[in-house]
Amino acid sequence: MAFNNKPKKPHLPFQSNLCTTLFFIVLFTIPALFLLHTPTSTTICTTFAHHANKPWSGDLRSAQFAWNRLPLDDDLPPPIRLKVAVFSRKWPIGTTPGGMERHAYTLHTVLARRGHRVHVFTSPLDRYSSPVNDASDVVSSIRIHCHEGEAGRWRYNKAWEQFQEENQREPFDVVHSESVALPHWLARNVPNLAVSWHGIALESLQSDIYQDLTRKPNEPISPAFNRSLQGVVPKVLNEIRFFKNYAHHVAISDSCGEMLRDVYQIPERRVHVIVNGVDENDFREDVKLGREFRSKVGVPVNASLVLGVAGRLVKDKGHPLLYEAFGQLITKHPDVYLVVAGSGPWQQRYKDLGHQVLVLGSMSPSELRAFYNSIDIFVNPTLRPQGLDLTLMEAMMSGKPLMASRFPSIKGTIVVDDGFGYMFSPNVESLLEALEAVVMEGPERLAQRGKACREYATSMFTARKMALAYERLFLCIKNQTFCNYPSLVDSYSFPHSVWGSVHRTDPGK
Numbered sequence: 001m002a003f004n005n006k007p008k009k010p011h012l013p014f015q016s017n018l019c020t021t022l023f024f025i026v027l028f029t030i031p032a033l034f035l036l037h038t039p040t041s042t043t044i045c046t047t048f049a050h051h052a053n054k055p056w057s058g059d060l061r062s063a064q065f066a067w068n069r070l071p072l073d074d075d076l077p078p079p080i081r082l083k084v085a086v087f088s089r090k091w092p093i094g095t096t097p098g099g100m101e102r103h104a105y106t107l108h109t110v111l112a113r114r115g116h117r118v119h120v121f122t123s124p125l126d127r128y129s130s131p132v133n134d135a136s137d138v139v140s141s142i143r144i145h146c147h148e149g150e151a152g153r154w155r156y157n158k159a160w161e162q163f164q165e166e167n168q169r170e171p172f173d174v175v176h177s178e179s180v181a182l183p184h185w186l187a188r189n190v191p192n193l194a195v196s197w198h199g200i201a202l203e204s205l206q207s208d209i210y211q212d213l214t215r216k217p218n219e220p221i222s223p224a225f226n227r228s229l230q231g232v233v234p235k236v237l238n239e240i241r242f243f244k245n246y247a248h249h250v251a252i253s254d255s256c257g258e259m260l261r262d263v264y265q266i267p268e269r270r271v272h273v274i275v276n277g278v279d280e281n282d283f284r285e286d287v288k289l290g291r292e293f294r295s296k297v298g299v300p301v302n303a304s305l306v307l308g309v310a311g312r313l314v315k316d317k318g319h320p321l322l323y324e325a326f327g328q329l330i331t332k333h334p335d336v337y338l339v340v341a342g343s344g345p346w347q348q349r350y351k352d353l354g355h356q357v358l359v360l361g362s363m364s365p366s367e368l369r370a371f372y373n374s375i376d377i378f379v380n381p382t383l384r385p386q387g388l389d390l391t392l393m394e395a396m397m398s399g400k401p402l403m404a405s406r407f408p409s410i411k412g413t414i415v416v417d418d419g420f421g422y423m424f425s426p427n428v429e430s431l432l433e434a435l436e437a438v439v440m441e442g443p444e445r446l447a448q449r450g451k452a453c454r455e456y457a458t459s460m461f462t463a464r465k466m467a468l469a470y471e472r473l474f475l476c477i478k479n480q481t482f483c484n485y486p487s488l489v490d491s492y493s494f495p496h497s498v499w500g501s502v503h504r505t506d507p508g509k
Helices: 014-037 040-047 099-113 156-169 201-212 223-245 254-262 287-297 319-329 347-352 365-374 390-397 408-413 428-460 463-478 496-500
Strands: 083-087 117-122 143-146 174-178 193-197 248-251 271-273 305-310 336-341 357-361 377-380 402-405 421-424
Touching: 083 099, 083 156, 099 117, 099 174, 099 390, 099 463, 117 156, 143 156, 174 463, 193 463, 201 223, 201 254, 248 254, 248 463, 254 271, 254 408, 287 365, 305 319, 305 365, 305 390, 305 428, 319 336, 319 347, 319 428, 336 347, 336 365, 347 357, 365 390, 377 390, 377 428, 390 402, 390 428, 402 428, 421 428
Parallel strands: 083 117, 083 174, 117 143, 174 193, 193 248, 248 271, 305 336, 305 377, 336 357, 377 402, 402 421
Antiparallel strands: none
């Protein structure tokens, strides 16, 4: 249609149409998103304004804050041992699983440890690989159903057949889908389903725009960006139309919860915010370990400051920004170092910056623990507003402050206090300004910030807190009695110190 050989009226070329499309996307989408997200922290504060001296209570389905904030006691056994079905495209294998795989493994391992029967429906494992910690007695209590086919290739219809067969033998109490592992046309009639959103298409649209804004003035728009725009807008519309068919939605950030309620028009009683957590045994403070790691990788003893970044070294993780900003920084600060944990297309470019950048490749969780303890501050320049990188929580659990992109998901859930670190707009100039401020501040003050980060993270981002929140949601789905909080199962007190330790943008402050 765009190439009509005999137009009756003059028409604009394709690039003009694209520019028009981009104009309206930027004009309407971005301002709308910022308007929707601006009140995130304020909403949380307002919700708890009248609860400064007492804990929150009520129907959990009406709660519009992260359930991780509630005092939940893991010393008590669950009142019901649930049979849980989990749909996950992949299950962690090898030593460096992806973020969603690590989340799924961490969550359901803790649930299994608490006595719940967990069945995982996933794609075939590589025959040369084995699940993480395969020797664990907890892992052996999780039953993994791999459908037939190619290793790592998800076929939801085959997994669904396996689920139905097991469900007929003994019905599941709750079904958990990791993102769109189960499409809506299959899951819409499952009343006990909860789907966790690690990113939605509207946030992906923002990500595409931020990535394109990193182009140089003379650099053309990439064909991939054009294709992405053409595909993502219809996907957003489809999500808004069909997401309402899922029974329960779990948002992993406060801003995602707002978006599901306000833009996707999902009734608030079906949207629940539960922030991801990380294994507190894997990520903790260890000064000696960090010192040994510095020596091992070659950080000089006279380095004035050591920054760290971890994850896939790809464009959407913001590495074009950090590469350019740090390249400018080291021209003025020859004793500042950057340690890069990860692999990807930007790996060689970081190496080309010289001896002040140490590129270490991909790391296992045990290696990452040493990495986090070796740095003074963790940098996450992501261009992806969707989801929350586990690296942010891992760094905080390790007692490190943060430098992070100023996105609603991060600002409203992770860096909720100025004392936790620095935020910057997703561009080189803003990041460089933040880097200069960090250098001026020095490691002593950063260590103080790190202690505040550690305190907040242990109250919010542990695997235990995440699993207890999911457990309570699953109990609520099984029996509405458990939707009331506190209830008879909450037979513990609510010490004021728990609520008083929360920072100013958190409930109860």
